Each structure stands twice: as C-alpha cells, then as structure tokens.
Amino acid sequence: MSAPTGRSDARHGRPDARPARPRVLTIAGTDPTGGAGVAADLKTFTALGAYGMAVVTAVVAQNTHGVRSSHVPPLSVLRDQLAAVADDVTIDAVKIGMVGTREVADEVAAWLDAERPPLVVVDPVMVATSGHRLLAPDAEDAVRRLVTHADVVTPNLPELAVLVGEPEAATWPEALAQATSLAEHARVAVLVKGGHLAGGRSPDALVVAGPEGRVDVTELDAPRIATTATHGTGCTLSAAVAALAPRRPDLVEAARDAKEWLHGAIAAGEALRVGSGRGPVDHLHAAPGLGERRFTAEAWDAIADVRAACDDLPFVRALGDGSLDADEFAAYVRQDALYLAQYSTVLARAAQLAPTLEERAFFARGASSCLTIEAALHEDWLAAHGPRLDVPPSPETLAYTDALHRAAATGDYAVVVAAVLPCYSVYADVGARIARRLGECGTPEDAHPYGAWIATYSDPVFLAASDQARAYADRAAAYVSRATRARMLAAFVEAARHELAFFDQTSRRDLSAATRERVGSASGQR
Numbered sequence: 199m200s201a202p203t204g205r206s207d208a209r210h211g212r213p214d215a216r217p218a219r220p221r222v223l224t225i226a227g228t229d230p231t232g233g234a235g236v237a238a239d240l241k242t243f244t245a246l247g248a249y250g251m252a253v254v255t256a257v258v259a260q261n262t263h264g265v266r267s268s269h270v271p272p273l274s275v276l277r278d279q280l281a282a283v284a285d286d287v288t289i290d291a292v293k294i295g296m297v298g299t300r301e302v303a304d305e306v307a308a309w310l311d312a313e314r315p316p317l318v319v320v321d322p323v324m325v326a327t328s329g330h331r332l333l334a335p336d337a338e339d340a341v342r343r344l345v346t347h348a349d350v351v352t353p354n355l356p357e358l359a360v361l362v363g364e365p366e367a368a369t370w371p372e373a374l375a376q377a378t379s380l381a382e383h384a385r386v387a388v389l390v391k392g393g394h395l396a397g398g399r400s401p402d403a404l405v406v407a408g409p410e411g412r413v414d415v416t417e418l419d420a421p422r423i424a425t426t427a428t429h430g431t432g433c434t435l436s437a438a439v440a441a442l443a444p445r446r447p448d449l450v451e452a453a454r455d456a457k458e459w460l461h462g463a464i465a466a467g468e469a470l471r472v473g474s475g476r477g478p479v480d481h482l483h484a485a486p487g488l489g490e491r492r493f494t495a496e497a498w499d500a501i502a503d504v505r506a507a508c509d510d511l512p513f514v515r516a517l518g519d520g521s522l523d524a525d526e527f528a529a530y531v532r533q534d535a536l537y538l539a540q541y542s543t544v545l546a547r548a549a550q551l552a553p554t555l556e557e558r559a560f561f562a563r564g565a566s567s568c569l570t571i572e573a574a575l576h577e578d579w580l581a582a583h584g585p586r587l588d589v590p591p592s593p594e595t596l597a598y599t600d601a602l603h604r605a606a607a608t609g610d611y612a613v614v615v616a617a618v619l620p621c622y623s624v625y626a627d628v629g630a631r632i633a634r635r636l637g638e639c640g641t642p643e644d645a646h647p648y649g650a651w652i653a654t655y656s657d658p659v660f661l662a663a664s665d666q667a668r669a670y671a672d673r674a675a676a677y678v679s680r681a682t683r684a685r686m687l688a689a690f691v692e693a694a695r696h697e698l699a700f701f702d703q704t705s706r707r708d709l710s711a712a713t714r715e716r717v718g719s720a721s722g723q724r
C-alpha cells in the first residue's frame with residue numbers, strides 16, 4: 199500500500215502533479231437500483247473523497263428483493279474497459295467485486311499482474327444478500343487465485359469457508375481461525391465480516407500475517423443495527439477500504455474508519471425509502487448539506503411574515519415618512535443603545551467560536567463597532583436629553599438579548615451566526631425599502647428628520663457587512679447536521695420575531711414621563 203503516487207505518467211512522458219484525490223477503480227457488477235455493485239462503490243468513493251472509476255464485469259438485473267438475471271459480456275469488453283482506464287489514468291487503488299465467471303476472474307488477475315496497482319481490495323462476491331449466486335460454481339478456484347493478487351480480501355463467513363475449503367464457521371473464534379489460515383497461506387490481509395453471525399454484535403476483524411509466523415488480529419466490533427437496510431453492505435465496506443487506504447497510515451486505520459462510516463450508512467439506510475425488500479445503505483449519511491437549499495434563502499422565506507409585518511408597523515411607517523414622534527424615537531434609540539451593548543458581547547462570542555481568521559476578524563470588528571455606536575448614541579444623542587432617558591431595558595429588549603445570549607451559550611458557531619443575522623439583514627431590508635420609498639418621493643435624506651438613521655441602514659458599507667454575515671451563515675450551514683440546521687433556523691426566526699417586537703415596542707407602550715420631553719434634533723444609529 200502506498201500514498202497516492204503522483205508518479206510520472208510513463209505513457210505520456212509527463213509528470214503527474216500530486217492528485218487532489220486518490221483515483222480509485224472498481225471492477226464489479228451492476229445493480230440498477232443503485233444499492234450494490236459499481237453504483238454502491240462509486241457512491242462510496244465519492245462520499246469518502248476519492249475520485250471514482252468503474253469497469254463493469256456483469257450486467258445484473260436485481261433489486262432490493264433479489265437477482266433476476268445476470269449477463270457477463272464477452273471477455274473482450276472487459277479487456278477493453280480495463281485497458282481504456284489503465285492506458286490513461288494513474289490508479290491509486292482498485293476494488294474488485296463480482297467477477298461472475300472463471301474467465302473474468304483470470305482476466306482480472308492477469309491485468310493486476312501487468313498493472314500492479316499500489317493497493318488491491320478483493321471482495322470475493324459469491325452469493326448476494328438475497329441468497330442468489332453471483333459466481334459460477336466452477337469459478338471458486340479462480341477466485342482463490344485472484345485473492346493471492348490482493349492486498350486485502352473482505353470475505354463474509356460463507357465466502358471465507360469457500361476460500362479456505364472448510365465448512366462455514368459457526369462461531370467468531372472459528373471465523374478468526376479460518377481468517378488466520380487464509381492470511382498465512384494467501385499472504386493477504388483478511389478483513390473478515392461477521393455480519394452473518396447471530397447475536398447482538400456485528401464483529402469484523404482485520405487479520406494480517408507478518409514475518410516469522412506473527413499474526414496481527416485487530417477486532418473491529420460494532421453493535422448490530424436492527425434494520426432492513428443491508429443490501430450492498432459488503433460492496434460498500436470493501437469500496438470504503440479502497441477509498442480510504444491511500445489516505446491512511448495503515449490498513450488497520452483504513453478498515454476501522456471504513457467500518458465506522460459504514461455503520462452510520464446502515465443506520466441511516468431505511469430513511470431513504472428505496473425498495474420494499476432489503477434496502478440500500480445511505481452513502482451520503484455523513485454529508486448532510488449536499489443539495490440543500492442555501493440556509494439564508496430558506497431562513498428568509500421562513501420570516502416572510504415578519505418582514506411584511508415590519509413594513510406595516512406604525513413605528514416603521516412613521517419613521518419612513520418622517521412623521522414619527524421625536525419622543526418615541528428617543529425611547530427607541532435608548533433601547534437600541536442597551537441592545538447594542540449586549541449584541542456586542544454575542545458578536546464577540548461568534549468571533550471566539552469562528553472557524554477561520556477571516557470570520558473571527560469580521561465578528562470582532564462587528565463587536566467593536568457596536569460599542570462605538572452605542573457610545574456615540576449616548577454621547578451625541580441621549581446624553582443631550584438628560585438623565586431622564588436613562589431608563590432600564592424594556593421587556594422587549596430583554597427578551598431579545600436573552601434569546602441572543604441563549605444562542606451564544608450553545609457554544610455552536612452555526613447557531614450563534616444564525617441568531618445574530620436578523621440584526622443585520624432585517625435592518626438592511628427595512629432600511630433599503632424606506633430609502634427606496636424616499637427616493638421615489640424625491641425627499642433628500644438631509645431634509646428628513648430621521649435621515650441619518652435611514653442612511654446608516656441603506657449604506658453600502660452596512661449592506662456589505664450584512665451580505666458577509668449571510669455568506670458566513672451559509673458556509674456554516676453547509677457542514678452541519680440536519681438537527682443543527684433546524685436549530686439554526688429556529689434561532690434565526692426567533693431573533694427576527696424579536697426584531698419585529700423591538701420596532702413595535704414604543705408604539706405599544708405609553709411613553710414614560712422620562713421620554714416625554716421633546717427632543718430637538720432627531721437622528722440616530724443602531
């Protein structure tokens with residue numbers, strides 16, 4: 199076994215740069231329902247980050263109930279496919295599955311002899327999960343020969359018995375003894391699969407014969423999953439070993455990681471709802487974000503009601519047309535200053551949790567500018583109107599900041615970013631619409647009593663920060679589980695609802711005597 203070679207491509211006389219991914223070939227049969235054979239192998243290669251290639255040995259009409267027919271094309275078809283791949287592509291690992299006939303097994307063995315790929319995994323497929331034979335009875339000797347060309351062989355218990363010429367092991371120790379015998383005689387690592395044993399476990403073991411009669415046995419135990427999703431588990435395991443081995447220090451680590459990943463795929467299989475028999479495993483179980491809608495697009499739609507309600511609020515309408523009572527604006531600005539002081543600490547938490555320097559810097563700058571704005575609101579605006587504006591946070595302000603602190607306390611970056619997002623995007627949205635309306639009326643911003651406020655939230659700098667925060671939320675969402683994505687959405691929607699209540703708070707309350715004082719110049723920032 200070796201790392202992806204990056205060796206020079208002798209046929210073309212040009213050096214191959216080190217490949218971005220191991221180039222892994224499967225030589226196997228088909229399954230039109232996509233759970234076994236080359237379809238399972240290619241899905242496995244892709245899910246585990248390898249570049250997958252496939253040569254077809256047999257065309258099999260099968261589904262989750264069983265095999266209906268199997269057709270092995272003329273040998274020249276196999277030979278041409280193998281040559282087409284090998285003439286052009288440097289191969290880092292090969293997985294061999296169903297060979298079907300003696301002739302195919304011997305042809306593949308001869309090709310391995312000639313090409314000597316750095317890693318060969320043979321899954322000695324003989325009988326499908328459904329009990330149908332996938333190997334001609336006279337081909338067993340040829341498969342025994344093929345196994346001697348492999349680095350690893352992955353038999354289940356009936357296949358192991360055929361390979362060693364003994365009755366099928368009835369216990370796990372018997373299986374280990376047979377695997378040891380095969381490892382010693384065929385000089386091949388044996389990944390023996392205990393999936394066919396009765397009991398609550400599904401044990402596998404990697405048996406490697408070393409020098410001077412030493413045998414290393416690494417047991418890979420797992421609880422048995424009660425499921426119907428076991429079609430193609432053998433294909434998937436051997437393909438996973440081929441995909442991972444080029445990127446692991448040894449076969450033990452490759453086999454361990456392959457088994458762990460397969461376990462998750464088996465557990466997630468039934469949810470695919472593919473077929474009514476023994477269904478496939480979910481090869482994409484560890485890549486939950488694939489094909490999902492952008493988080494922020496989904497989140498934005500989820501708060502369509504909030505956005506419409508914001509536009510209809512008397513406060514927002516009056517702010518937009520300049521008719522808003524200055525006392526009401528002063529009360530709002532006071533609450534906003536209190537809010538920003540808390541929001542700043544939550545942005546600082548996002549900075550602390552952020553996975554990249556870029557995001558850390560972005561949220562740290564955000565935390566800092568909130569404090570600057572908060573201080574400016576006090577100095578330039580609120581202080582000018584005396585201590586009577588110095589009221590405590592309102593229930594709406596507290597409810598919003600409590601929700602943000604709860605999100606921060608999860609310690610989950612994706613959730614924190616989702617929670618802080620509405621403060622950017624709801625304001626950018628409302629600000630942009632007010633500015634557009636003013637533009638349509640031809641009102642210059644400096645002639646508007648709240649022109650400074652409107653200018654802040656329709657400012658390209660603020661809009662760029664809002665876009666950036668959205669991009670970070672989408673990036674975070676791409677790597678999270680379904681459950682975390684749901685928590686992100688809940689945090690976003692909750693924060694957006696608090697934005698609505700926050701806008702609405704002054705009009706829903708009798709302004710306190712403290713803010714009743716007329717305020718001359720009305721301008722502010724959030």
Ligand SMILES: Nc1ncnc2c1ncn2[C@@H]1O[C@H](COP(=O)(O)OP(=O)(O)OP(=O)(O)O)[C@@H](O)[C@H]1O
Nearest residue numbers: 327354391392393394400422423430431432433435
């Ligand atoms: N119900 C299960 N729960 C957990 N692991 C399982 C289960 N069934 C099979 N496995 C695992 O799946 C892998 C394949 O095992 P199995 O013995 O079924 O091979 P196979 O018979 O060659 O597979 P196939 O069904 O593709 O013919 C092994 O790692 C085994 O431990």
Ligand SMILES: Cc1ncc(CO)c(N)n1
Nearest residue numbers: 227228234235296326327
């Ligand atoms: C093509 C093919 N290979 C292997 C198996 C073993 O499950 C299968 N059912 N079909």
